[in-house]
Amino acid sequence: MKNRLKVLRAERDWSQADLAVALGVSRQTVNALETGRYDPSLPLAFKIARTFDLPIESIFHDEEAV
């Protein structure tokens, strides 16, 4: 699953550590999310959406969707 986390974070001039604190996760987890190596759980995805004040579908893109 692809996501726009890195772009959204850069737009707000946040570091990975800043985002990690906002989400209550480690910086390594933010990195794993940004590189697409780890897909978040539904609760974490909602938390990410709330943090960026955006709907989930504008952050995460299902690569299998037609």
Added chain:
Amino acid sequence: MAAKQIAPWRWLVALLGLSLGLGATVGIYAAMSREASVGSLILMGLVVAGLMAVGVWLVAMYWRRLDEAAREAHKWAWFWGGNVALLPLIVGLFFLLERPDLQVPLWPGLHAGPAGYVATGGFIVVFTLLIGYSLAWLYWWLWKSR
């Protein structure tokens, strides 16, 4: 400081300290009492059980402080590291079943006899699983979060 604010690694360090303390306690006890009484054995068992309960609590605190990716790394390591590590153990087991007369070396510090050989097998199983688990965890964590 509330338990929830303590970083996960600190709980692991505490667990390591407890494990070392537990090992030292049992080792000193074993060295000092070659022929232990039943009462002292029960007392030692209670002390060890208590320390183990503290160890489980430390692990629970560590787990609660982990975020979901860190937990996923442990689950992945448990499944893949544990299962793959079983393979050489199973091969070794079948080999031993086919060669019952084989002279198997004992784990360092153990005495020849049924208990020594059972303990040797236990050590080999634990360390092999631990190595598999650790390698799998390192692979997941370093690859996913680098």
